[in-house]
Amino acid sequence: MDFNDTHEESLFRAEARDFLNAHAQFKNESEPRDESETDYLARAKAWQKLKYENGWACLGWPKEYGGRNATPMQQIIWNQEESRYDVPTAPFAIGLGMCGPTMMAYASEQQKREMLPRMASGEHIWCQLFSEPAGGSDLAALRTKAERSGDEWVVNGQKIWTSGAHYSDWGILVTRSDPTVPKHKGLTFFFLNMHSPGVTVKPIKQISGDSNFNEVYFTDVRIPDAQRLGAVGQGWQVSITTLMNERLAVGNAGGADFDAALALANDVKIDGAPAIRNQAVRERLADWYCQSSGLRFTNYRVISALSRGATPGPENSITKVVSAKKQQDIGSFGMDLMDMGGIMMDPARVPADLAFQQNFMGAPGYRIAGGTDEILRNIIAERVLGLPADIRVDKNVPFNEIPRGS
């Protein structure tokens, strides 16, 4: 039992480090930036392009689609190394993590050769148009309508919670093409140009005041039938491919963690002594340390399986549900430690540059995005423990006869 790379892995890691050292700065050595979203995107695209040109983009993808046929372990090594540097990767996470694999599985050979390298190089940013006001955890309840019209489809409806829609060039879209059959059977899947006429993107203001998501409206948007992924009515199966990849992509909630909480507890006082001397504080901190540590070593077990070429077990399924709650709890506790001052949203007046306040206001979203706490527990119960699925009263009912509520 050890944490060491194999010989091949260490060579690969050294190669990755050489590239990163030559082109990027470590996170802790870089200056904080105050830049517009446009500037950030330009910087992100430049970084993605540089990686692509040097063979460090989409490592696991086949060469002809812009990757380098790397093993899952090599991808992990790259991710570990890249995460230590101050480089902008967020705008590509959804495209490369979810849209790419879906295109890989269902697009035509010509489309793959045309679209995927542009996705890998950062020329095109992609988004995922799944959730709707009426279809969140119950995604298959979506209502956005697709009607056939010759060689095209005409799409009308609304998507919601679409990250990055406002700067995306392309998107993957699941629609309802037949409302007269049960809900999972009447869906059809497409990819589309986000600059198509009839696509309107409106940002959503979150409780934190930030806008990371959008509403996307479709008004008579025409999509060529050639951009259909999978057969007509097979949209649910295609969606599953995307969602399986989403579960791999959505992981640790991040934010202020144990180290930040420990530093804060040393910084602020309770009854005139550093808060860290308080027994209740110590016990809460210990809980979070154990959770973080448990997630880290669970991940190491998964990586170990990949390293020897095996398929990992289901252990990583716990990551988001544990880390999102921890993020919320640490945020709340950190603000408690600041006592009456904890409510101030001014980095000049509270410690830790608002990290705890940001945890507190961001975590509610993280507990919902990419599978709610409840849906994730269902998944653990059904896929990991093998418990029966819930009884679905709408399973065999035509979609247009399912009760809708208000």
Added chain:
Amino acid sequence: MNFEFSDEQNLLREQAQSFLADKCPLTAVRRVLDGAESYDAPLWRGMIDLGWTATAIPEEYGGLGLGYLELCVLAEELGRSLAPTPFSSSVYLASEALMQFGNAKQRARYLPKLASGEWIGTFAIAEGAGEPARSLKTRAKKGSIKGTKVPVADGDIADFAIVLANEDKKHASMYIVDLNGAGVKREVVPTLDPTRSHASIKFSDAPGELLGKTGKGWPQTERLFDRAAVLYSFEQVGGAQAALDMAKNYALGRFAFGRPIASFQAIKHKLADMYIANTLAHSNCYYGAWALSTDAEELPIAAATARVSATEAFHESSKENIQTHGGMGFTWEFDCHLYYRRAKLLSVNLGSLPRWKDRLISAIEAAA
């Protein structure tokens, strides 16, 4: 990255599982629960014959000289099966203390007999309710021990105990005391978990032999507990997994409102939470196993991390296993309470959860 048990270690696990499935089904655990015996002697004999008590003891002292990873594997399986034997006292505590602190003569005298199972050893520290560090009353005077230790795990059947006794108000030392010798009176004390016997031992000027350094009893205890905590944690996580399995199997077979209760989200989420707690604990146990087997500097942190999360996992899984069973889970007849008892026993045996949480933060502070 090779953060896994090896093929050989997994083979050992399979052998242990099949041996324990045969020799230690829950009916065997119940025989000790309901009977007058302190432990399952034939099972203990079988474990000795398989060399389990000799696992980590060096070959020069009659051991197998295998590593601690093997011992972790056995601990997990013993925890899973709730084996009613003195393994933890004799192997994780007495053998460890002798290997860590014993001089050449002591190692040569005790370790071969511990390896062969001829002797059972234990560690005696507690003196009733409350944290012993603040209130140790047992005294050592010129090698003679006076005081009462209670509860002492396997104290009724052990051949010797390593006793923590005060030299003066601030300093304690470890002493090896022959429990069959002069000045020792012992009686079984009733505990929460009768499948693991405990005794009250009264020492009246019993002769003790210094183990380790005079006045270093507390730091030695810390070191011993760091090592033992990893092994206890594996027992706890094995028990936690067994409790989850039991809850799952019951929920799949029990029908209410016309369907298996395992199909209700209230039950599914409960079992998912047990799985989450167990997985976190299991992975932290791996960390502890790595630190123990490599004698890593991080051992105090790794051990406390494993200990805290394994204690919580077994508590969670054993109590929610009862809840999943409904009323029948509260009966003597059903086996749920066996896990519930053992979970609490193991959680306090090596010091309570709040103490280990505090220890974890202290270890992190010390390493910073």
